[in-house]
Amino acid sequence: MLLELQNIHLAYHRQPVLKGLTMHLTHGQIACLLGPSGCGKTTVLRVIAGFESVDAGEVRLDNRVVSHRAFTLPPEHRDIRIVFQDYALFPHLDARDNVAFGLREGRRRERRARAEEMLAAVGLADAGRAQPHELSGGQQQRVALARALVSRPRLILMDEPFSNLDVELRERLGIEVRAVLKEFGATALMVTHDQQEAFAVADEVGVMHEGRLQQWDRPYNLYHRPANRFVADFVGQGVLIPGRVTAPGKVEIELGRLEGRLISEVSPGTDVDVLLRPDDVIHDDDSDMTAEVRYKVFRGAEILYTLRLDSGVRVLALVPSHHNHRIGEQIGIRLDTEHIVAFPRNGSEGAWCPTEPAA
Numbered sequence: 001m002l003l004e005l006q007n008i009h010l011a012y013h014r015q016p017v018l019k020g021l022t023m024h025l026t027h028g029q030i031a032c033l034l035g036p037s038g039c040g041k042t043t044v045l046r047v048i049a050g051f052e053s054v055d056a057g058e059v060r061l062d063n064r065v066v067s068h069r070a071f072t073l074p075p076e077h078r079d080i081r082i083v084f085q086d087y088a089l090f091p092h093l094d095a096r097d098n099v100a101f102g103l104r105e106g107r108r109r110e111r112r113a114r115a116e117e118m119l120a121a122v123g124l125a126d127a128g129r130a131q132p133h134e135l136s137g138g139q140q141q142r143v144a145l146a147r148a149l150v151s152r153p154r155l156i157l158m159d160e161p162f163s164n165l166d167v168e169l170r171e172r173l174g175i176e177v178r179a180v181l182k183e184f185g186a187t188a189l190m191v192t193h194d195q196q197e198a199f200a201v202a203d204e205v206g207v208m209h210e211g212r213l214q215q216w217d218r219p220y221n222l223y224h225r226p227a228n229r230f231v232a233d234f235v236g237q238g239v240l241i242p243g244r245v246t247a248p249g250k251v252e253i254e255l256g257r258l259e260g261r262l263i264s265e266v267s268p269g270t271d272v273d274v275l276l277r278p279d280d281v282i283h284d285d286d287s288d289m290t291a292e293v294r295y296k297v298f299r300g301a302e303i304l305y306t307l308r309l310d311s312g313v314r315v316l317a318l319v320p321s322h323h324n325h326r327i328g329e330q331i332g333i334r335l336d337t338e339h340i341v342a343f344p345r346n347g348s349e350g351a352w353c354p355t356e357p358a359a
């Protein structure tokens with residue numbers, strides 16, 4: 001195990017921020033912490049880097065305890081590099097010297113040669129003499145990645161590395177960064193609040209909420225097998241609609257009977273809320289079941305429809321965009337679910353539906 005966080009607690013001014021966080025990273029793994037603003041993601045990175053002390057729990061790097069309540073190994077002795085949101089390049093050094101700065105040993109000429117190699121690896125073979133201000137945001141972030149990677153550190157931490165870039169570039173750069181990290185066999189942990197970014201880069205994603213990990217899993221499972229309501233809501237879109245478990249693997253909802261494997265243990269007779277993702281609701285002209293188009297969002301290849309069922313319950317449907325229907329129209333729908341995500345209903349937790357956009 002390369003990195004282990006065991007039951008970490010940390011408070012700022014007596015305000016708990018991390019509340020018993022446990023996670024592990026193996027060598028060569030790329031992981032991401034995903035969560036809303038203020039959930040403690042950056043604090044976790046700061047703990048791992050050694051910038052924050054913990055109140056309880058342990059951090060281990062390569063089986064050595066580097067943080068516990070009474071001890072914090074300083075950052076410079078952890079062999080960890082960080083890629084920041086704002087790139088943090090030296091403005092007076094060209095790209096090559098920025099990267100060479102990541103190497104503390106060796107002769108200047110050797111360091112520059114390795115920096116050139118590293119720049120080539122991140123697709124910037126010709127940019128070595130460029131000053132940071134002559135490079136685009138995406139290029140600057142690649143330089144920052146090259147600087148982090150060049151010394152082959154034990155771990156790379158990335159704090160919202162793409163958030164200053166425009167949306168289209170984010171995903172592309174995310175895929176490229178992943179490829180470079182994998183090529184070098186690097187172990188990396190990124191934090192972000194953007195799930196597309198997390199999914200593009202990471203093998204596994206930990207969803208955080210209020211200082212705790214809610215689920216640590218592959219992106220596919222976070223979307224299709226969310227462990228709780230928070231993950232179901234935070235990752236992807238969808239609605240929870242009322243239902244009742246009638247038999248093992250069978251749930252009745254307004255749209256009929258769902259059959260399949262239930263992701264959570266719910267016994268027959270239980271009232272539940274069933275998760276329906278926009279890709280579970282299929283538009284089908286031949287279906288007897290219809291719903292009224294209430295809202296639509298054009299997304300290029302698809303249209304995201306908000307549909308109203310007879311009972312007034314709303315569901316979302318992602319439909320190829322050549323099926324362009326008017327608001328108010330009734331359209332045929334059917335369900336296509338291969339497993340069922342249902343959470344037992346109790347008084348405090350009702351179903352949630354898409355919020356009505358302003359008219």
Ligand SMILES: Nc1ncnc2c1ncn2[C@@H]1O[C@H](COP(=O)(O)OP(=O)(O)OP(=O)(O)O)[C@@H](O)[C@H]1O
Binds near residue numbers: 012040041043
């Ligand atoms: N140095 C500090 N002193 C006091 N409170 C802090 C400090 N750093 C962070 N906090 C608080 O701790 C909580 C978690 O902050 P953190 O930056 O880890 O969250 P985050 O999930 O990374 O959020 P964001 O995505 O907005 O950066 C927040 O409520 C924040 O205000």
